[in-house]
Amino acid sequence: MHDSPGYTCGTCGARHEDPPLSYRTHAPVYWSDEVAAADGSELTADLCVIQGEHFFVQGSIDIPLRDADGAFSWGVWVSLSAANFGRTVELWDRPGRESEPPYFGWLSTELPVYGRSTLELKTHVHTQPVGRKPLVEVEPTDHPLAVAQRTGMTMADVRRIAERLLHPETPRRTGEGAPHRSGG
Incomplete structure (x- = not known):
């Protein structure tokens, strides 16, 4: 029995702090x-902006936790059309910008824990109040990320993600794949 918070890593066997509930990518x-x-x-x-031709905004894909309060969050990049990017910049510091309709975008972040590429998944980018990153809604499909966003995940899923990201070079055990749903 451990008195400290945290969990025992299934990959390295070490005791880690509670897994983070969010990860962000730099670009x-x-x-x-x-x-x-x-x-x-x-x-x-x-x-x-890439070479004046490709436009991106960073937002959050929030996944509800089924067995804890709150959500798990991926900080991701989404491509926008030139027009929608221009509108995003125009409204950046304007109160009430959250009333803007969602923008279509392509997910431009590879999340290595789903067993399938997350690049180019269709999304809707929902502008939030000034000071908050947009919320990114993945188009409902059978992709594990889209399913997780619709149905939620457990803290065991969060620990599996943390283990995978802490130990990216460690081969996965047989039968291990994308974070999976448990019960319910």
């Missing part, structure tokens, strides 16, 4: 040192 998957050096490319904590 869209298409960003590189070469792209950064190109004319018309810019990356901030919230917005990205």
